[in-house]
Amino acid sequence: MKTFGTALLGAGRMGREHAKNLAGLPTARVVAVADPDPEAARAAQRLARAERTYPEPEAAILDPAVEVVVIATPTPTHAPLIEAAAQAGKAIFCEKPVALELAQTRRVLEAVRTAGVPFQIGFQRRYDPGYATARDQIDDGVIGEIEQFRAVGRDPAPPSLEYLKASGGLFLDQAIHEFDTARFLVGEVLEVQSWGAVRVDPRIAELGDVDTALTLLRFANGALGVVENSRRAVYGYDIRVEVFGERGKLVIEALPKTPLYHFREGGYHADHYFFFMDRFKEAYRLELEAFFHAVAAGHPPTPGPEDALEALRLGLAATRSLKEGRPVRVEEIQ
Structure with missing residues (x-):
């Protein structure tokens, strides 16, 4: 080796x-x-x-x-x-x-x-066992033709203002992971419509950014999708994906962090992932493992240059949609 x-x-x-x-x-x-x-x-x-x-x-x-x-x-x-x-x-x-x-x-x-x-971009979710298995089942036709897609991404708290100043905004920093997931699981996106608001920290508005957003997606294969993002979820890192098809749906969600429920008087208690670093701990290892394996085998690593480019185009299209208050076709982003 x-x-x-x-x-x-x-x-x-x-x-x-x-x-x-x-x-x-x-x-x-x-x-x-x-x-x-x-x-x-x-x-x-x-x-x-x-x-x-x-x-x-x-x-x-x-x-x-x-x-x-x-x-x-x-x-x-x-x-x-x-x-x-x-x-x-x-x-x-x-x-x-x-x-x-x-x-x-x-x-x-x-x-x-x-x-x-060789080049690989760090969209680690593709290597999370849930996401990877969902992709395999979609490719095998388990849920049939895809009709709807939904992704939720909420961080426990906003990053520092210093970080946000150089981040490119919510759609390029945070939602870009949901956009890549949409491409990975469903296919290319033709058009987006985004709305945004500042509901968490008024200082984010001073940067020309939003902390709460919703983006509608129209896919090339006819499916429709929605992406929800927030910079604050007081209970921790809130992330899930649903892919709905003619013969059922796939849901990717990791709850709880520890496979333990404490049932007691008045209900039950379970813990929750607090941040993306622990939720995708295994995926970070697996993406590097796959990268080195591809380099050793002489195969193109994935996600590669095209994935980096197309996810960025979606983020830029969503940003333009928010600023101009209209649907934006991805082909407009040249």
């Missing part, structure tokens, strides 16, 4: 999660961790059992022992780091998004194609 020299770029929240998972992959040998914060870099180095640290990600990319880069840096740095890694001939795994603008995303992904290097 081949082992790939790997550089982890970014030692923040997602970087630490990837560090733990990389340490457990027999196909990955973490050569380096790069982060401008030396303390964070050393902490991730210990988790990943990495050989060394760099203050600059570019230095890690150019390390001759590095064959694969895992990018978990802040969003504005993704595009230049992907381009640098592609030019250096490294296989690339990158957290979403590639960039917040379509033209920049296209340019970067064209650099990846020109270099001929």
